[in-house]
Amino acid sequence: xxxxxxxxxxxxxxxxxxxxxxxxxxxxxxxxxxxxxxxxxxxxxxxxxxxxxxxxxxxxxxxxxxxxxxxxxxxxxxxxxxxxxxxxxxxxxxxxxxxxxxxxxxxxxxxxxxxxxxxxxxxxxxxxxxxxxxxxxxxxxxxxxxxxxxxxxxxxxxxxxxxxxxxxxxxxxxxxxxxxxxxxxxxxxxxxxxxxxxxxxxxxxxxxxxxxxxxxxxxxxxxxxxxxxxxxxxxxxxxxxxxxxxxxxxxxxxx
Amino acid sequence: xxxxxxxxxxxxxxxxxxxxxxxxxxxxxxxxxxxxxxxxxxxxxxxxxxxxxxxxxxxxxxxxxxxxxxxxxxxxxxxxxxxxxxxxxxxxxxxxxxxxxxxxxxxxxxxxxxxxxxxxxxxxxxxxxxxxxxxxxxxxxxxxxxxxxxxxxxxxxxxxxxxxxxxxxxxxxxxxxxxxxxxxxxxxxxxxxxxxxxxxxxxxxxxxxxxxxxxxxxxxxxxxxxxxxxxxxxxxxxxxxxxxxxxxxxxxxxxxxxxxxxxxxxxxxxxxxxxxxxxxxxxxxxxxxxxxxxxxxxxxxxxxxxxxxxxxxxxxxxxxxxxxxxxxxxxxxxxxxxxxxxxxxxxxxxxxxxxx
Numbered sequence: 001x002x003x004x005x006x007x008x009x010x011x012x013x014x015x016x017x018x019x020x021x022x023x024x025x026x027x028x029x030x031x032x033x034x035x036x037x038x039x040x041x042x043x044x045x046x047x048x049x050x051x052x053x054x055x056x057x058x059x060x061x062x063x064x065x066x067x068x069x070x071x072x073x074x075x076x077x078x079x080x081x082x083x084x085x086x087x088x089x090x091x092x093x094x095x096x097x098x099x100x101x102x103x104x105x106x107x108x109x110x111x112x113x114x115x116x117x118x119x120x121x122x123x124x125x126x127x128x129x130x131x132x133x134x135x136x137x138x139x140x141x142x143x144x145x146x147x148x149x150x151x152x153x154x155x156x157x158x159x160x161x162x163x164x165x166x167x168x169x170x171x172x173x174x175x176x177x178x179x180x181x182x183x184x185x186x187x188x189x190x191x192x193x194x195x196x197x198x199x200x201x202x203x204x205x206x207x208x209x210x211x212x213x214x215x216x217x218x219x220x221x222x223x224x225x226x227x228x229x230x231x232x233x234x235x236x237x238x239x240x241x242x243x244x245x246x247x248x249x250x251x252x253x254x255x
Numbered sequence: 256x257x258x259x260x261x262x263x264x265x266x267x268x269x270x271x272x273x274x275x276x277x278x279x280x281x282x283x284x285x286x287x288x289x290x291x292x293x294x295x296x297x298x299x300x301x302x303x304x305x306x307x308x309x310x311x312x313x314x315x316x317x318x319x320x321x322x323x324x325x326x327x328x329x330x331x332x333x334x335x336x337x338x339x340x341x342x343x344x345x346x347x348x349x350x351x352x353x354x355x356x357x358x359x360x361x362x363x364x365x366x367x368x369x370x371x372x373x374x375x376x377x378x379x380x381x382x383x384x385x386x387x388x389x390x391x392x393x394x395x396x397x398x399x400x401x402x403x404x405x406x407x408x409x410x411x412x413x414x415x416x417x418x419x420x421x422x423x424x425x426x427x428x429x430x431x432x433x434x435x436x437x438x439x440x441x442x443x444x445x446x447x448x449x450x451x452x453x454x455x456x457x458x459x460x461x462x463x464x465x466x467x468x469x470x471x472x473x474x475x476x477x478x479x480x481x482x483x484x485x486x487x488x489x490x491x492x493x494x495x496x497x498x499x500x501x502x503x504x505x506x507x508x509x510x511x512x513x514x515x516x517x518x519x520x521x522x523x524x525x526x527x528x529x530x531x532x533x534x535x536x537x538x539x540x541x542x543x544x545x546x547x548x549x550x551x552x553x554x555x556x557x558x559x560x561x562x563x564x565x566x567x568x569x570x571x572x573x574x575x576x577x578x579x580x581x582x583x584x585x586x587x588x589x590x591x592x593x594x595x596x597x598x599x600x601x602x603x604x605x606x607x608x609x610x611x
Contacts, residue, residue, distance in 0.1 A: 051480060077479075091478075126463070129463070169481060
């Protein structure tokens with residue numbers, strides 16, 4: 001089996017709290033992999049360690065057959081992992097289009113001298129960045145919103161803009177932190193279509209989500225975290241029946 | 256529709272406007288010279304400060320890094336010029352070699368300042384940069400012992416003027432029946448540099464690096480997650496801003512013929528920052544307006560306050576300098592109340608205000 005991402009014995013501790021304890025999981029190329037768990041289970045910590053925001057206390061991460069240098073977030077992005085944030089972190093005072101254009105940074109090269117001289121190579125690259133950013137806005141359903149400031153977009157659009165910006169980095173793995181949080185049913189349905197499309201176009205997705213309908217309907221496999229430990233892994237149907245999962249979500253007394 | 260919008264829609268009007276401004280700028284020094292060469296000198300200093308404000312705008316306006324010691328780079332550029340073109344070391348290199356050296360020296364100092372402060376933000380960065388500015392000035396002041404490099408508080412005098420072959424920028428010359436005095440010649444040279452710098456600034460703003468700067472200003476964590484090497488890109492901002500300062504400093508040394516550490520005190524840093532904030536952080540045109548206003552208004556006051564008071568009261572009641580600081584403080588307060596984003600804010604900030 002060739003895994004796109006395999007995480008081995010990952011540990012992260014904040015003082016006395018073990019946010020991640022010996023987490024091992026692997027994601028296959030082309031799947032939608034869910035990561036669920038009660039609040040405070042360590043899902044976002046997992047994301048932050050994976051994307052280099054936090055440094056792991058132990059364990060290793062292998063991405064695309066190579067050890068992932070998770071020491072610096074920008075190198076993680078360059079390696080091909082892009083993420084969105086649980087609390088949306090767009091560049092608020094830049095237009096939607098510019099936000100996506102920033103996402104192209106890691107796949108383009110023009111430097112200071114290119115910017116000042118604006119030579120043919122830089123002009124071509126800039127035109128390509130523009131075209132790609134427009135195409136991505138279109139892709140996530142934000143065509144015609146490009147000139148609006150990111151902070152002025154409706155909530156659902158902001159979530160989708162974050163996805164467009166992440167896609168602009170040409171990720172192999174797209175890590176989404178609660179993309180459906182705060183969305184109504186219609187917006188969630190649109191999001192689901194979008195995520196399926198992204199997967200069908202060849203990008204693997206790692207999804208943290210609380211919306212169980214979305215998770216169960218969309219994910220090929222999922223892992224459940226509780227108090228920093230992986231307590232279950234498997235297909236949605238299997239996880240749903242797992243006693244440990246029911247206990248974690250509903251409490252021991254009911255199980 | 257805004258004025259700029261109308262102009263863009265009508266190319267003929269745009270070009271006539273450009274031509275009009277160009278003619279005005281070309282004629283300006285001769286008009287000013289009729290009121291006295293002082294005013295040409297004042298204009299030249301105003302252009303120098305505009306260069307500084309444009310440089311600082313890269314650091315503060317684009318990348319959002321608050322720098323309170325910016326004048327240090329101006330000083331580095333000025334001292335680089337002075338040391339390489341004066342009797343101090345008996346070096347007399349031509350200006351087209353020294354100006355780039357000055358820019359490069361300032362750039363190195365920009366990186367030296369930037370590297371240790373990369374992890375600092377906001378107030379903390381401001382405090383360290385403020386300290387840096389003072390350190391550089393104190394070095395200028397004390398590097399006369401044990402080896403005399405900067406000549407200490409006495410400063411360096413008899414700095415070579417800019418010279419191209421036999422054409423010296425410090426001498427009077429009659430060309431086509433017009434009297435080109437030293438300041439008038441410098442005015443054209445400075446104007447040329449200013450236009451180049453404005454173009455550089457505009458191009459940087461709409462570039463891959465410019466967007467990366469703005470992304471860091473907006474949200475550093477998200478910028479990193481998008482693959483921006485924030486360390487490198489922030490250092491670039493410091494280096495670029497500092498190079499602008501270095502070039503302005505070199506021109507300053509050449510024009511004045513004399514520099515001393517007193518020209519590079521904290522108040523000057525504050526002044527340049529005020530220009531950026533007053534005009535409208537992040538908007539190049541706003542920054543230019545801010546720089547010109549803060550350069551000219553004090554000079555106008557200096558020349559009007561005294562005679563007006565003498566005419567009204569028969570004697571001088573309040574020193575022009577006192578009035579200048581009073582008005583300056585008042586202006587800053589009014590700005591904070593009524594135009595917090597600056598006189599001519601960047602489009603982004605204007606839109607922000609419109610919603611409120």
